[in-house]
Amino acid sequence: MADRPEFVVAPTESPAPEADRxxxxxxxxxxVHFTDHMAVVDHTTADGWHNGRVVQYAPIALDPAACVLHxxxxxxxxxxxxxxxxxxxxTFRPEKNAARLQRSxxxxxxxxxxxxxxxxxxxxxxxxxxxxxxxxxxxxxxSLYLRPFQIGTEAFLGVRPxxxxxxxxxxxxxxxxxxxxxxxxxxxxxxxYHRAGFGGTGFAKCGGNYAASxxxxxxxxxxxxxxxxxxxxxxxxxxxxxxxxxxxxxxSDGSIVTPPTSGTILxxxxxxxxxxxxxxxxxEVTERPISLDEVTTGIADGTITEVFACGTAAVxxxxxxxxxxxxxxxxxxxxxxxxLDESYPVTMTLRRTLTDIQYGRAEDTKGWMHRLV
Ligand SMILES: Cc1ncc(COP(=O)(O)O)c(C=O)c1O
Numbered sequence: 001m002a003d004r005p006e007f008v009v010a011p012t013e014s015p016a017p018e019a020d021r022x023x024x025x026x027x028x029x030x031x032v033h034f035t036d037h038m039a040v041v042d043h044t045t046a047d048g049w050h051n052g053r054v055v056q057y058a059p060i061a062l063d064p065a066a067c068v069l070h071x072x073x074x075x076x077x078x079x080x081x082x083x084x085x086x087x088x089x090x091t092f093r094p095e096k097n098a099a100r101l102q103r104s105x106x107x108x109x110x111x112x113x114x115x116x117x118x119x120x121x122x123x124x125x126x127x128x129x130x131x132x133x134x135x136x137x138x139x140x141x142x143s144l145y146l147r148p149f150q151i152g153t154e155a156f157l158g159v160r161p162x163x164x165x166x167x168x169x170x171x172x173x174x175x176x177x178x179x180x181x182x183x184x185x186x187x188x189x190x191x192x193y194h195r196a197g198f199g200g201t202g203f204a205k206c207g208g209n210y211a212a213s214x215x216x217x218x219x220x221x222x223x224x225x226x227x228x229x230x231x232x233x234x235x236x237x238x239x240x241x242x243x244x245x246x247x248x249x250x251x252s253d254g255s256i257v258t259p260p261t262s263g264t265i266l267x268x269x270x271x272x273x274x275x276x277x278x279x280x281x282x283x284e285v286t287e288r289p290i291s292l293d294e295v296t297t298g299i300a301d302g303t304i305t306e307v308f309a310c311g312t313a314a315v316x317x318x319x320x321x322x323x324x325x326x327x328x329x330x331x332x333x334x335x336x337x338x339x340l341d342e343s344y345p346v347t348m349t350l351r352r353t354l355t356d357i358q359y360g361r362a363e364d365t366k367g368w369m370h371r372l373v
Contacts, residue, residue, distance in 0.1 A: 005041075005052055005114075005116050005117045005120040005121075006052060007039065007052040007053055007054055007120060007121070007124045008052070008053045008054070009053070009054045009124065009128060010053065010054065010055050010056070011037070011054075011128065012036050012037060012055075012056035012057075013056075014056070015036040016036060021131065021132065024173060025132070025134050025135075025142075025173055027175060028134065028142065028172075028173040028174050028175045029174070029175055030145070030172075030174045030175065030177065030313070031145065031172050031174065032172070033172060033173055034057050034170055034171065034172050035057060035125070035129035035132040035144070035170075035171045035172070035173070036056065036057055036128075036129055036132070037054050037055065037056060037057055037125060037128050037129050038054070038055060038056075038057045038058075038125065038168055038169060038170045038171075039052070039053070039054050039121035039122070039124055039125045039168065039169040040052070040053050040054075040055060040166060040167070040168050041053075041113070041117055041121060041166070041167045042164070042165075042166055043111050043164065043165040043166070043167065044163060044164050044165075045111075045163045045164075048111075049111070049113065049114065049117055049167070052117065052120070052121065054124050054125060054128055057170065060166075060168075062151075062153060063153070063155035064155075065155040065156060065157055066151075066152070066153050066154065066155055066162075067151075067152035067153065067154050067155075067156065067161075067162035068151040068152050068153065068162075070157065071152070071159060072206070072207060072208045072211075073108055073109075073110055073151065073152030073161065073162050073165075074108075074149065074150070074151050074152070074206060074207040074208070075101060075104035075105060075108055075110065075149065075150050075204060075205055075206045075207075076101075076147060076148065076149035076150070076205055076206075076207065077097040077100065077101050077146075077147070077148040077149070077205060078097075078145070078146075078147060078205075078311075078312045078313065079091055079092065079094060079097050079122070079145075079146045079148070079269075079312060080092065080143040080144065080145055080146065080174070080312060080358070081122075081126050081133050081143060081144040081146060081171070081372055082133075082136065082143050082358050082359050082360070083133045083134065083135060083136045083142075083143075084136065084359065084360030085136065085360060085361075086360075088360075088371060088373060089126055089130060089133050089144075089371070089372045089373040090358075090360065090369045090370060090371050090372060091122065091126075091146070091369070091370050091372055092269070092273075092312075092357075092358050092368055092369060092370070093269050093273065093368050093370070094118070094119055094122060094370050095115060095119070095370075096269045096272070097118070097148070097269060098113070098115040098118040098119065099115070100205060100267060100269070101113055101118065101148060101150065101205070102115075103203065103204065104204035104205050104206055105150065107201055107203070107204040107206070108201070108204060108206055109161040110150060110152060110161065110162070110165055111165055113148075113150060113167050117167070118148065118167075119370075121148065121167065121169045122146055122148065122169055122372065123372050123373075125146070125169050125170075125171055126144070126146075126171070126372035126373050127372070127373055129144070129171055130373050132144055132171065132173050133173070133373075134173055134174075134175075136359050140176065141175075141176040141177065141315070141355065141359075142173070142174065142175055142176060143173075143174055144171050144172070144173055144174070145171065145172045145173070145174040145313070146169060146170075146171050147169065147170050147171070147172065148167070148168070148169045149167075149168055149169075149170075150165055150166070150167045150168070151165060151166055151168075152164070152165050153165060153166050174313075177313055177314040177315070177317075178314070178317075182317065182318065182340060182348075182351070183318075183320075184317075184318040184319060184320030184321075184331070184340075184344070185225075185226045185227050185309070185317050185318070185319060185320060186224065186225045186226060186227075186319075186320050186321045186322075186323060187220075187225055187226075187227050187228065187229045187242065187309075187319055187320075187321065187322050187323065188216075188219065188220030188223050188225035188227070188228050188229065188323055188324075189228075189229045189231070189292065189322055189323065189324045190216040190219070190220070190228045190229060190230050190231070191236075191324065191325075192216070192219065193212075193213075193215055193216040193219070193228075193230070194230060194231070194232075194233040195209060195212060195213050195216070195230040195240065195241070195243065195264075196209065196230070196233070196240070196263075196264040196265070197233040197234075197264065198233065198234060198263065198264065199263070200264070202240075202263060202264035202265060202266070203261060203263050203264065203265065203266060203267060204266075205266060210243070210244075213228065213230075213243040213244075216228045216230070216243065217243055223323060224323075225323055227242045227243060227244075227245070227309065228242060228243045229241075229242055229247070229322060230242070230243070231292060232264065233264075237291050237292060237293070238259065238289050238290070238291055238292075239259055239290050239291065239292055239295055240259060240264055240265050241259070241265050241266065242309050244311055244313070245268070245309035245310055245311040245314065245317065246258065246259075246265070246266070246268040246270070246271040246309065246310050246311065247259065247307065247308075247309050247310075247319070248271075248274065248278075248307070248308050248309075248310065249290060249295065249298070249304050249306075249307050250283075250304065250305055250306035250307070250308075250346045250347065251298070251303055251304055251305065252302060252303055252304075252305050254282075254283055254284070254346075255283060255284040255285070255286065256278050256283045256284070256285045256286070256346070257285075257286050257287075257288060257290050258271060258274075258275065258285070258286075258287055259287070259288075259289060259290055260287040260288060260289065261287075268310060268311055268312075269312065270310040270311050270312060270315065270316070270354070271310055273354060273368065274310055274316070274350055274354065275287065276366070277350055277353050277354060278350060281349065281350070281353070283346070292322075295307075295322065295329075296322065296327070296329045299322070299329040299330070299331055300329060302333070304331070305331075305332065305346075306318070306331065306332070306343075306344045306345075306346050306347050307319035307322075307331050308344065308347040308350075308351075315351060315354060315355055315358075316347060316350060316351040316354065318331075318340060318343075318344040318347050318348075319331055332344075357369065
């Protein structure tokens with residue numbers, strides 16, 4: 001089915017009642033409500049990808065010996081469908097997510113979902129569940145979060161790649177990541193844990209990476225921080241990324257630095273887009289290693305004026321501080337203005353530029369938007 005993927009669509013006979021759906025859409029939260037359907041495609045070594053279908057959202061029946069449950073052959077993506085003012089529904093650079101899922105698949109010795117199947121699965125799901133894509137009120141950041149994922153399903157306890165896989169797409173209406181407005185987040189610098197190692201799976205979007213990050217996330221929470229910063233595992237010196245977002249540093253001369261994605265860092269679609277938008281806005285944007293020492297010294301002496309994190313879920317989040325057991329480095333100093341347009345002007349401008357493209361409020365001159373419905 002690789003050339004013209006065909007999906008058999010079996011609409012559910014028991015969709016959520018309209019009143020229930022509208023209630024969810026009033027205040028969807030994040031990742032807690034799901035639409036009526038899901039897209040599924042099977043793969044076997046013998047038959048390749050086949051049996052594409054859209055069916056009722058329902059629990060998955062897996063053999064207790066399924067590979068994914070024991071050896072974690074699981075990879076996923078995170079994207080959004082945005083409703084534009086004319087009612088049309090769009091997603092952002094989906095071919096980048098398709099390519100990243102393929103890179104993740106290669107790293108985890110799983111079969112690669114062809115881009116056409118990936119895109120068609122998303123389109124089919126957005127089509128049938130379009131009523132679940134929230135209306136975008138002026139300036140709002142609601143969307144339908146799309147979660148493509150792939151699992152090894154073969155029932156076999158030997159350690160080797162699964163001979164059977166499934167690719168799914170599920171969808172979850174999501175409200176703004178910051179319901180009461182964008183706020184700077186405080187970041188815990190993880191000293192006890194690493195997220196990724198040289199030659200490991202850091203660049204892949206596999207569930208195992210997130211399982212490995214959770215203890216550090218708990219530790220961050222115990223120190224009043226919403227997010228964790230991971231350093232490199234070899235020298236424990238270089239800034240890598242947060243548990244679920246990439247990082248950028250803005251310098252007083254207007255230049256911007258982000259760590260290079262050389263194997264241990266997830267290549268964020270938001271990150272690569274912001275490198276381009278930053279350059280378009282006249283900033284010198286460099287992908288180079290940046291040490292924790294340079295970051296903390298720069299924040300303390302004012303050479304680094306802004307720090308922000310980015311990813312599909314929160315788009316761009318200003319970073320308020322970095323903390324360790326001993327120290328706190330507050331970006332912009334203790335007297336930082338509460339008005340983020342004043343204290344984080346580059347961050348907030350880039351944030352608006354990107355969200356305006358995503359929500360169709362600005363012209364998409366780069367061809368980044370992909371129409372789904
Ligand atoms: C570890 C990690 N880094 C970075 C990102 C940002 O990636 P993207 O911009 O593609 O959402 C994510 C989120 O998907 C992530 O989980």
